[in-house]
Each structure stands twice: as structure tokens, then as C-alpha cells.
Amino acid sequence: MDAALERARKAFQVPGGAAAVVRGDQTLVLKGYGRRRADADDPVTVDTVFPLASCTKQFTTALLAVLVDDGALAWDDPVKTHLPAFKLSDPNANALLTVRDLVSHRTGLGGHDLLWYRAPWNLDHTLKQVPLLPLDYPFRGGYRYSSIPFMAAGRIAEGCGKEKWEKLVLERLCEPLEMKGVSFTTTQIPGTADRAHGHRRNKAGKIEKMAEYEMTEPNPSGSMNATARDLAAWLQFQVGEGVAPSGKRLVSTKALLETRTPQTIMRLDEAGKALFPETVQVSYAMGWVVNDYRGLKVVGHGGLIDGFRIQLTLVPDKDLGFAVLTNLHDTRMPMAVTNTLIDLYCDLPPKDWNAYYRKVEDDAAEARRNGLATRDKARDPDAKPALPLAAYAGEYTHPAYGTATVAFAGGKLGARYSSFRYPLEPYDHDAFRITDGFFADELAVFTVKDGAVTGLKLSGIEFQRK
Structure with missing residues (x-):
């Protein structure tokens, strides 16, 4: 296990990372690797804090599942019942829009990340702009990843739970799971915390520190931070279908498994096939991606934010859960390590996933370079702007x-x-x-x-x- 993680870290030039493997209520692996920052010797430990980015979404849907159990809402409740201020630009879609739609990427709304990413305004302002955005595809007529509807789902949770989203997640999920390193903004991370620093690969291919993305407002689609130790407990909760490691049930099996039930087909285009080479079909559930892998059902989700990439994965039929955290921007190491671990713990024929996903990375970089070169070759360097x-x-x-x-x-x-x-x-x-x-x-x-x-x-x- 140690050798596999170190091989992957070196293959992808990742300064540091952490991993957790659970089977049932047992933690099989919990360890940090490498360094918190490339220019210092501080090691990554199991208590090093990493951003969860979009893996926050599964905490939001788990909270919704708790509220379903409470009778405060149902998955197919109309959004207008709980959050009448949230509207799409299509009145017909608004009439049918449900809580389930918000968390399964099928509303018709495109990504529109610049309405929230590094924005100086708050999430409520972002949500107010949604009616002014034309839909990218027909309502329930396709799949398009968009974080904004998850923000609306968080506001619905607040209305039904009578508390702020972050307090509900903390009290109903994280505290019972003893996830002590969790925070909901970067400004909540204690100054004394063992915190990972993000990195990127520059144009010359060298690893350098990346500017921190300080998230100052709790965001139900992507602002949580946690440690590998925290995530081991989270994976045990998921593998245990709603039961905490302490034995306490936090949510019913039915409600939790609904978050991991396919809702929206994700078409496998060429890029998708490259990322899921052993897969026939991929679907989005609610805060999770569901796909087949070498004959196994796999449920997972990635998180990508400035300087970091992580992957949380479940193999339900084997009672297995995996967490892989890295401090390098847009690296494919989490997917490579996850596949390697699934092969290892499920007795599948081994494959060099490091080599495979490094080639995916290298091919993408080459395609970008070729695209820029083609664009530069096609331009007229002597053509001046039409005006001063x-x-x-x-x-x-x-x-x-x-x-x-x-x-x-x-x-x-x-x-x-x-x-x-x-x-x-x-x-x-x-x-x-x-x-x-x-x-x-x-x-x-x-x-x-x-x-x-x-x-x-x-x-x-x-x-x-x-």
C-alpha cells in the first residue's frame, strides 16, 4: 500500500497527499504521504486539512436525507414550496422543478461558475441572477454539471431544518461522526491547524505553489474542509448505510441510498471514455456519480479547487470505501490511486493506472498546446485593432x-x-x-x-x- 501511494505520488509529481481505506466498520489504511508544501519539509499527516471542494455536495444531500427522515421535506417536493424566490428562466420548468432536480444536474442550467467562483458578492446574490440565465438545454433533457442548484438546495435545507446549512451538517452529521477537523470556510480553519497548501504545474512543467482560494462564506456546493481521519469516519457511515462508527443511526438506509441512486445519465463522450475506460455507463445520482468498473458497482465523486484534487469512492457490494487527497491542481492521481486500490482490495487483475492517467494528463496538455499553436498560426499578426x-x-x-x-x-x-x-x-x-x-x-x-x-x-x- 505504501509503495503504491509513493509510486503514484512520484509519477504525478504531487507534493503530498493522504489516503483512507475502510471496510465495513474497520479502517484498514489511514496515512499521509509526502509534504504539505513543496518548499518545506512539513509532512502530510492523517490530520492535515484538505479542501473537499465538490465532495461537499454529498454532505448536502446526506443532510437532505436526514430532513426527509424528519418529514420536513420529500425529494419530489416542488422547489417553489420551500424556496419560492429561486426560479429558472423557463416558467414551465419552474412549475415542475423539484428538490431532486436541484441535486441531480438536470435543471437545464449550465455551469456559470463565474457567478460564484472567487466572486466578491455572496451566494444569495448568485441565486438571484439565475432567472436571467437562459437554459443551456431543455429541463430534464440532459446532464450539465452546475453547482448553483446545490446552493439552492442548501437554502431549502436551512428552511426545513430551521438552522444554517453549516450548523445542520455539523450537528446532524459531522459531530455524531466525530469529524473534528471539519470546517465550512477557509477562514474557519484554525491558524494552528495542520493545513495542506495547494500547488500547480507551471508552463515549464515545474511544481509551484498556487494562490490560495479563500472561501469566506459557507457554500453547500463546495466549501467544506476535512482531514483523512474525518473522511474515514464519513466512509464508514456511507458503507454502513447511515450508521455511525459508534453504532448510532443518523439517517435511514432508504433515505441515504436514494442519494446514491442514479438519476441522470451522463453521456460518455471521448473525454469521458478516457476517464472511465473500464466503464459501460455513468450516471449522476445526488451528490454522487454511479458507474460500473470491471463488473463492480462504484459510487464516487471528485473534488477540484485551486491547488487540490480529491476523490471519495465506495464499492458498496464489497463494503469498501476509499479517500484519496492530493495537493496538486487538476492531477489525475486520485483516480489512478482509487482504481489501483479497487483492483487490490477486490482481487482484480492489476493495471498500471499511473501510466494510464499520466498519459491522459499528457495528452490533454499536448492538445492544449496544439490548439494554441493552431490558433496562433491562423491569426494575422499584422492585423491591427480597428480603433485606437x-x-x-x-x-x-x-x-x-x-x-x-x-x-x-x-x-x-x-x-x-x-x-x-x-x-x-x-x-x-x-x-x-x-x-x-x-x-x-x-x-x-x-x-x-x-x-x-x-x-x-x-x-x-x-x-x-x-
């Missing part, structure tokens, strides 16, 4: 996203939206390359009509000139 740079400065608005501002100073253009800064340089006609920051190498494209700037496409958002 100062003419592009001003405010640009979107009904839901708000205002983006473009400024001209020191002979250069720069844009601002939310908490992001976009230094711009002329690229091809009225397209400008973003030279640094979160969106480096993407293009900001202005629309010019009849000698005037009328619009701006920035981070995929179509803004109109004020």
Missing part, C-alpha cells in the same frame, strides 16, 4: 453577470470582472490575448460596428457596451 486602444475602454454589462470594465492606461488595455484582472495585448484585429492570470492565453474579443465598440466576449461571457 483608448476607444475600447469603458463599461460592458450582462443581465446576470453584471459589469466588466476595460481601462486604458500606460498605452495598454486591461479588463476587470468580479475579482479577476485581465491584462490584454492586441492579437488579431479586435481580438486581444490575455497575457497573465487565471485566464492567460485566452482571448478577449471585442465587437466593433460602424466605427464603435458594441460588445466584449470575456471568459465566455457576452457583455454589451453601456
Whole structure:
């Protein structure tokens, strides 16, 4: 086990990580590996705090299951009954929208992550913008991952539970499970805590520290933090179908298993097939992904946030649970280790999952490089902007996203939206390359009509000139 984890850590160049393996009510493995930060010798331990990111969602749905047991709500209750202020842009969808829809990624709403990710406004503001967003696909007509409906589900839990979401999760789930390292924002993590630091691979392929994403508001879709020790208890609770390691039942088997029942088919496109090479079908449940793996039913979910990636996985028929935590951005090590552990503990033929997922990573990086090279080759480097740079400065608005501002100073253009800064340089006609920051190498494209700037496409958002 130690050798397998160390091989994976070195193969993916991950500074540090932690793992937990449970079978039934027993913890088989609980250990930290490597370092909390690449530039120091502080080791990762079983009490090192990692962000759970989107694995927070399964805590929200488990809380909803508790409230179902309480009789405070039902999965198919209309959302308008519990949260009338939350509306989609389609009135027909609003009439049918249920709690189940909110947590199974089938509302028709796209991702719209920039309405909450690193935003200076609060979640209530984010939820108020939803009616202004056209649906990306027909209601219940497909699958699209979106964190915003989980925020609405958290607000429903608050209304039904008569307390804040974070207090309900803490008191109804985490405290009975003795998950003592849990927090609901990064600012709640004690200054003395054994906290992992996030990293990324830079353009030169070197591992470097990544800026922390400080989440200051509890978010039912992704703000929790926990340790490997905490997650061992969480996995035992899940494997035990609602019973805590202490023997106390926290939620009925029926209500909890509903969160792990497939709700929405996830089509396996080429990218999906690369990530699930041993899988025939993948579905989203409620805070969990359900798929087959080499003849076994597997229930899992990943979490990705700045500098970190984790994976929580259950093999229900074998009473097994796995947690893999890493402090490297967008690494595929958690999936590689998880598959390796399933093979090991389920007596399946071994496969070099490190090599497989490293190739997935390398192929994706090469595709990005080739895409940029193709784009650069196709541009006209002599094509100048249609107008003087100062003419592009001003405010640009979107009904839901708000205002983006473009400024001209020191002979250069720069844009601002939310908490992001976009230094711009002329690229091809009225397209400008973003030279640094979160969106480096993407293009900001202005629309010019009849000698005037009328619009701006920035981070995929179509803004109109004020």
C-alpha cells in the first residue's frame, strides 16, 4: 500500500497527499504521504486539512436525507414550496422543478461558475441572477454539471431544518461522526491547524505553489474542509448505510441510498471514455456519480479547487470505501490511486493506472498546446485593432453577470470582472490575448460596428457596451 501511494505520488509529481481505506466498520489504511508544501519539509499527516471542494455536495444531500427522515421535506417536493424566490428562466420548468432536480444536474442550467467562483458578492446574490440565465438545454433533457442548484438546495435545507446549512451538517452529521477537523470556510480553519497548501504545474512543467482560494462564506456546493481521519469516519457511515462508527443511526438506509441512486445519465463522450475506460455507463445520482468498473458497482465523486484534487469512492457490494487527497491542481492521481486500490482490495487483475492517467494528463496538455499553436498560426499578426486602444475602454454589462470594465492606461488595455484582472495585448484585429492570470492565453474579443465598440466576449461571457 505504501509503495503504491509513493509510486503514484512520484509519477504525478504531487507534493503530498493522504489516503483512507475502510471496510465495513474497520479502517484498514489511514496515512499521509509526502509534504504539505513543496518548499518545506512539513509532512502530510492523517490530520492535515484538505479542501473537499465538490465532495461537499454529498454532505448536502446526506443532510437532505436526514430532513426527509424528519418529514420536513420529500425529494419530489416542488422547489417553489420551500424556496419560492429561486426560479429558472423557463416558467414551465419552474412549475415542475423539484428538490431532486436541484441535486441531480438536470435543471437545464449550465455551469456559470463565474457567478460564484472567487466572486466578491455572496451566494444569495448568485441565486438571484439565475432567472436571467437562459437554459443551456431543455429541463430534464440532459446532464450539465452546475453547482448553483446545490446552493439552492442548501437554502431549502436551512428552511426545513430551521438552522444554517453549516450548523445542520455539523450537528446532524459531522459531530455524531466525530469529524473534528471539519470546517465550512477557509477562514474557519484554525491558524494552528495542520493545513495542506495547494500547488500547480507551471508552463515549464515545474511544481509551484498556487494562490490560495479563500472561501469566506459557507457554500453547500463546495466549501467544506476535512482531514483523512474525518473522511474515514464519513466512509464508514456511507458503507454502513447511515450508521455511525459508534453504532448510532443518523439517517435511514432508504433515505441515504436514494442519494446514491442514479438519476441522470451522463453521456460518455471521448473525454469521458478516457476517464472511465473500464466503464459501460455513468450516471449522476445526488451528490454522487454511479458507474460500473470491471463488473463492480462504484459510487464516487471528485473534488477540484485551486491547488487540490480529491476523490471519495465506495464499492458498496464489497463494503469498501476509499479517500484519496492530493495537493496538486487538476492531477489525475486520485483516480489512478482509487482504481489501483479497487483492483487490490477486490482481487482484480492489476493495471498500471499511473501510466494510464499520466498519459491522459499528457495528452490533454499536448492538445492544449496544439490548439494554441493552431490558433496562433491562423491569426494575422499584422492585423491591427480597428480603433485606437483608448476607444475600447469603458463599461460592458450582462443581465446576470453584471459589469466588466476595460481601462486604458500606460498605452495598454486591461479588463476587470468580479475579482479577476485581465491584462490584454492586441492579437488579431479586435481580438486581444490575455497575457497573465487565471485566464492567460485566452482571448478577449471585442465587437466593433460602424466605427464603435458594441460588445466584449470575456471568459465566455457576452457583455454589451453601456
